[in-house]
Amino acid sequence: MADKASGNSGDSPHTGDNRPALALHVPEPRSRPGDPVNFADVDVGAPGDMPRPDEGCAPGDMKDLAYGLVRVLGDDNKAYGPWDPKLSPDTLRTMLGHMAMVRAFDERMFRGQRQGKTSFYMKCTGEEATSVSASMALASDDMVFPSYRQQGILIARGYPLIEMINQIYSNKGDKLKGRQLPIMYSSREHSFFSISGNLATQTPQAVGWAMASAIKGDSRIAATWVGEGSTAEGDFHSACTFATVYNAPVILNVINNQWAISSFSGFAGSERTTFAARALGYGLAGLRVDGNDALACYAAQQWAANRARANQGPTLIEYFTYRAEGHSTSDDPSGYRSAQEREEWPLGDPVMRLKKHMIAIGEWDEERQQAMDLKCAEEVKAATKEAEKNGILGHGLHHPFKTMFEDVFEELPWHLKEQAEQATRERKIKWPDQHPKDGAGK
Amino acid sequence: MSAGDVKNAVTTEQAQGEDERRINMIEAINEALDIMLKRDPDTIVMGEDVGYFGGVFRATAGLQEKHGKTRVFDTPISECGIIGVAVGMGAYGLRPIPEIQFADYIYPGLDQLISEAARLRYRSATDYIAPMTVRSPFGGGIFGGQTHSQSPEALFTHVAGLKTVIPATPYDAKGLLIASIEDNDPVIFFEPKRIYNGPFTGFYDKPVEPWKKHKDSVVPEGYYKIPLGKARQVTEGEQLTVLAYGTMVHVAEAVCADKGIEADILDLRTLMPLDIEAIEASVKRTGRCLIVHEATRTSGFGAELSALVTERCFYHLEAPVERVTGFDTPYPHSLEWAYFPGPVRIGEAIDKILKD
């Protein structure tokens, strides 16, 4: 071969001069299918233990918060320590209601996908607090840049269930015109950015929105959510750099649910440090919180929001939680992780913990819980029925064909006009029975 | 070399596989990787979820267990990192075979591919090369929406220094992947995910046939390779030439069969290097040329093909060259079958080419 380097490492490795042979480390999770699970080595600290610094604190003066774990709810279901947000019973009931609704919604949509009503769905089971509680600590007009697992934000912001289902079914009621994969919502009205399938792209965008708000002397801040696996993408690191350089009024929420499809968090660097500790190298405030503790999630977001709103800088928050279900409807986690993990997770279930807390403080009981669960299930069922009137995912007959060509540009150029005519011509041949009035027309 | 030679070359290759073992495209890819991991200790398979789990499409299933964790491993979710470390490994002398989970997610790695891998040989005057093969599932037809359906091949054929390979059958997938891995230049190996399990004909409402009913699912067990730059003659005919690759080979074949057209269908197999001899020979014989790809039309690879055919076969052409492609929009979700360049669009183009 003519090449000097022929793509063959050729000579034996250079291990002369008494230098030791190197060895590659490849991370390995604590357990694989069938293995027993033991989380004893996971230090979760104690509720109420972490100090709550002033919101203007310099990042370097609160390093412990990037390594410890902010927890409020104790094993006895009482709230402890300086991070207790001391929410009113009504706010707690609202929060629990949203979390229960998210769970009921996920159950039903997952089943809908299995029944062939749509192509895809993603649950957030076990992570409800990280979106519901956190977003409740923001103002409703603060801008959010979520990933695909923050349906809790939309529900907490009162986005109608039927709109969500229309989108999931890609039906003719879908405000996104059947263009996006299910759950890739968008609602400007709810200050909820259009979700991208490309991981971590939303993180610098959130920083940019926050910079814009600061440029204009606005009072709204921005927050973004990103999975721990996705923090490996360059976009996330650009977000951190821009956030610190411009002291942007932004909150970077990292949802560490331990898994990124089949890859455990070690493949994003968790074997050697925490995700919150990433903040320190960038000069951002870093908080690490129990993501299954709804009160801690609220408190951390509130702290970061106050900080940002007072021009005191950005915050990176790691939510330590667990993805209780598969990655998506396309995934079967029994192929790569032990089913026991979910049961053994040391920080429990966020919905149950909040419920027990409210019972413990005398503001809730099992009967009301049951009634609420039933009401959620019924509301979702009713919304599903209503949405189904607009159709379920089919073979391209729900949206007028011309909508496929709209919005590529603000105006339709000649070539897209021609292509739209082609599509309409094809429709008449491919789906001759379909009357234009069905919404399938030109 | 004529199209006939191409056909003969293919037949000889196939003659090596005497057994009637039939496998699908995923299995063929898995086998090629397995063979190369065994044959060449410098090969490395890496990517998101490719290790223990064996890949979201199972293409690397069992390989980590067999070849060890430092030969087959998961990576952080950073396509920039995946391609970047593959360049570094290549500089050391390894032969990395990174997987990008979906072609739609290759973009964060483009700087490493375009500015680095593609030019390394040239800028270092062969001091360093980037002998990597980037595997990635591409194309639509699975209701994957705009981020699991794209066909970005033309972005890569536009870059000097990258090779682009797209198999259309299990037999070719294995032989082309082995050739790509052994190639000393960076190769983008796009796998048409719609046909991983069976040769899709474009008639989406008809049942899908599994690969085992297709002749090209007969794949020899051992090592063999198909040279890059040699097209495959799918069918022979005098009425027109059809240039296609990936899923669209099967769609075009089914449409011609359906319409009773005798077409000279060439499966290009590799876009760079391109088998210009086979293309020229065929078009000069038939005088008519249809180009089919699923990717968006404007500046798509079909534009390159059309220009080449026009430049080289102009005086043999009896009708303008036609392109059938995806529309110039992001890949839609619910209107997938309205978007897909299926039998109707292809049929119309054929009628137009044959009109007079």
Ligand SMILES: Cc1ncc(C[n+]2csc(CCOP(=O)(O)OP(=O)(O)O)c2C)c(N)n1
């Ligand atoms: C740029 C890019 N690369 C790869 C993928 C494929 N992918 C989709 S989700 C996912 C895992 C993400 O894990 P994590 O960030 O931890 O979020 P989680 O799913 O746990 O919420 C991968 C690899 C993608 N969508 N985008």
Ligand SMILES: [Mg+2]
């Ligand atoms: Mg995760």
